[in-house]
Amino acid sequence: xxxxxIRRLLIANRGEIAVRIIxxxxxxxxxxxxxxSEADRDALHASLADRVLCVxxxxxxxxxxxxxxLLRAAAESGADAVHPGYGFLSESAEFARACREAGLxxxxxxxxxxxxxxxxxxxxxxxxxxxxPTVPGCSGDDQSDAGLRAEAERIGTPLLVKAAGGGGGxxxxxxxxxxxxxxxxxxxxxxxxxxxxxxxxxxxxFIQRPRHVEIQILGDQHGGLVHLFERDCSLQRRHQKLxxxxxxxxxxxxxxxxxxxxxxxxxxxxxYWNAGTVEFLVEEPPGKEPRFHFLEVNARLQVEHPVTELVxxxxxxxxxxxxxxxxxxPFTQEDVVPRGHAIEARIYAEDPAVAFxxxxxxxxxxxxxxxPGVRVDSGVRRGDEVSAYYDPLLAKLVAYGGNRxxxxxxxxxxxxxxxxxxxxxxxxxxxxxxxxxxxxxGRVDVEFLEREFATWRPPSEPPEEVILALAAEAATRASARxxxxxxxxxxxxxxxxxxxxxxxxx
Amino acid sequence: MRIRAVHxxxxxxxxxxxxxxxLRALLPDGTQRAFQATRTDDGFLIMELEDRTLRIPFTxxxxxxxxxxxxxxxxxxxxxAVPAASVPRDAGGALHAPMTGVLARVLVSEGxxxxxxxxxxxxxxxxxxxxxxxxxxxVVRRINVPAGSQVAQDALLVELEPxx
Numbered sequence: 096x097x098x099x100x101i102r103r104l105l106i107a108n109r110g111e112i113a114v115r116i117i118x119x120x121x122x123x124x125x126x127x128x129x130x131x132s133e134a135d136r137d138a139l140h141a142s143l144a145d146r147v148l149c150v151x152x153x154x155x156x157x158x159x160x161x162x163x164x165l166l167r168a169a170a171e172s173g174a175d176a177v178h179p180g181y182g183f184l185s186e187s188a189e190f191a192r193a194c195r196e197a198g199l200x201x202x203x204x205x206x207x208x209x210x211x212x213x214x215x216x217x218x219x220x221x222x223x224x225x226x227x228p229t230v231p232g233c234s235g236d237d238q239s240d241a242g243l244r245a246e247a248e249r250i251g252t253p254l255l256v257k258a259a260g261g262g263g264g265x266x267x268x269x270x271x272x273x274x275x276x277x278x279x280x281x282x283x284x285x286x287x288x289x290x291x292x293x294x295x296x297x298x299x300x301f302i303q304r305p306r307h308v309e310i311q312i313l314g315d316q317h318g319g320l321v322h323l324f325e326r327d328c329s330l331q332r333r334h335q336k337l338x339x340x341x342x343x344x345x346x347x348x349x350x351x352x353x354x355x356x357x358x359x360x361x362x363x364x365x366x367y368w369n370a371g372t373v374e375f376l377v378e379e380p381p382g383k384e385p386r387f388h389f390l391e392v393n394a395r396l397q398v399e400h401p402v403t404e405l406v407x408x409x410x411x412x413x414x415x416x417x418x419x420x421x422x423x424x425p426f427t428q429e430d431v432v433p434r435g436h437a438i439e440a441r442i443y444a445e446d447p448a449v450a451f452x453x454x455x456x457x458x459x460x461x462x463x464x465x466x467p468g469v470r471v472d473s474g475v476r477r478g479d480e481v482s483a484y485y486d487p488l489l490a491k492l493v494a495y496g497g498n499r500x501x502x503x504x505x506x507x508x509x510x511x512x513x514x515x516x517x518x519x520x521x522x523x524x525x526x527x528x529x530x531x532x533x534x535x536x537g538r539v540d541v542e543f544l545e546r547e548f549a550t551w552r553p554p555s556e557p558p559e560e561v562i563l564a565l566a567a568e569a570a571t572r573a574s575a576r577x578x579x580x581x582x583x584x585x586x587x588x589x590x591x592x593x594x595x596x597x598x599x600x601x
Numbered sequence: 602m603r604i605r606a607v608h609x610x611x612x613x614x615x616x617x618x619x620x621x622x623x624l625r626a627l628l629p630d631g632t633q634r635a636f637q638a639t640r641t642d643d644g645f646l647i648m649e650l651e652d653r654t655l656r657i658p659f660t661x662x663x664x665x666x667x668x669x670x671x672x673x674x675x676x677x678x679x680x681x682a683v684p685a686a687s688v689p690r691d692a693g694g695a696l697h698a699p700m701t702g703v704l705a706r707v708l709v710s711e712g713x714x715x716x717x718x719x720x721x722x723x724x725x726x727x728x729x730x731x732x733x734x735x736x737x738x739x740v741v742r743r744i745n746v747p748a749g750s751q752v753a754q755d756a757l758l759v760e761l762e763p764x765x
Contacts, residue, residue, distance in 0.1 A: 462644075517674070522674075553674075557613060558671070560670055562628050563655065564659060565604060568640075571646070
């Protein structure tokens, strides 16, 4: 296939990933075109692009998920390619096909491979036929309640009900007793239909305390296909990843080799190119060798791709754009030599003390960490309004070090420099989790957070520094209203401030 | 100036006053800290203490102040107005409990010289902390109730010997 350079790229996404893609465009002399909903007119991604087109009202279904409006925006802006980011329409083979039919380059895998691998049921069948170990479960052929119940009886409990059409923990239910199966099926179907427009479910044996390890793959349209090693994403809360790292701590080399080879073979069998991720569960049965089970393929760029970028020195988004344009991968498998250790922590506008309830409002204070070994991919800036319409991911903090210990120290230091006020975020939570002995020693599994941090609360007793800040804030308030006041202490009077803090008697 | 703010359902009280060219805070545990404080345009409080300088990000709006420290966001809501009359200053050389509660802290020790208005103890009632101040200048003669005790309204807490 002849290379056809991309000159103008429509980014069918928002938030940090849209910003990330715009930056790649700038480095490649591609003109980035952003789309936004009415709620995002002032968003960071919209302000960084060469052009921004509003594609509809705030609800994603009417804007970021509207194939018609996105294609119209591409035509209007003269874009020759579309990058879907992650989430939204990134895993929609239908959208990929529509882009192609409109003469646009799709920056992602071919729709045929997306259909083959993106569908969990189909992917599992493909893997089984290729001899790849998968989690024991049902094929999903019979979607009736009775059919699923029969399968559940065969698999046994505990088992997992999953949505066939998507991930992110939506449409997923753990069932510990068959009595609870029907309720789980009803709830999962409803969630799956709402989230992915696809109510199909599948059942799997629930693997106790597995690690989540995934392999990054990248291919071109000329048969070039490599893996970019693994990421350990075991630190999750209800299947939502919070921390990801590479290399995976204490993954035996033979297992790593088998998993990377499996991922490449699977991608080759599916005719895959561009970036993708093959996810595995690693089970460590007591007294036995660890073993892996194929979980699913994410036929798109992953949220946690910077982890791989830092240890391989590659720029995945730029490589995506190059292979989408028809270029061959500029390196071979042997050239990919991982170095050091990278850990990503996701900064969410969610309150970890109250079941991760989303926190919305204006970011009056936002300061990002920087310095050696610290990368921040953020989708917001100071003064931005964080709305309830979209994903609560504000930013990704990625720390890099020569080894895991150094990466962890940098992550801890950087979390201490990260301030997002007055919203509730997981920054303090992440810091405590990353300081926990289990995480430091690299022994966490996907149930770790729910087991050890389910009742986490922020510290209750304010330390002296905070009490002093409380005093200083009140005492400097009067002068803050007068920009010409030279110094807080000089103009302070206890009665100057009629509102806010009460100056109590006597 | 007395700041009364609620953090995680618990009332926190701190007294801040002018002192020299700067400020002096009386913390809930009775310690005092002299410091200079300024705000930066980009949302930091700079506090110069004797031995170190703190730089704490903060926001303040609609009666809620939030400070970022140690990786955590510390939130304070301005306390609803408590009538000053509910915490009366005793007359004479005795400090009585203005309401039933738990004596959370005793801030002075026997034999200590205190000034009129100096906080002597903290009484907690229904999650509200009340600072009890000395009615007179003088010397603490006797602390009748140890910290942590339940006390009834009007119980004698501290006996003082007023200056003549």
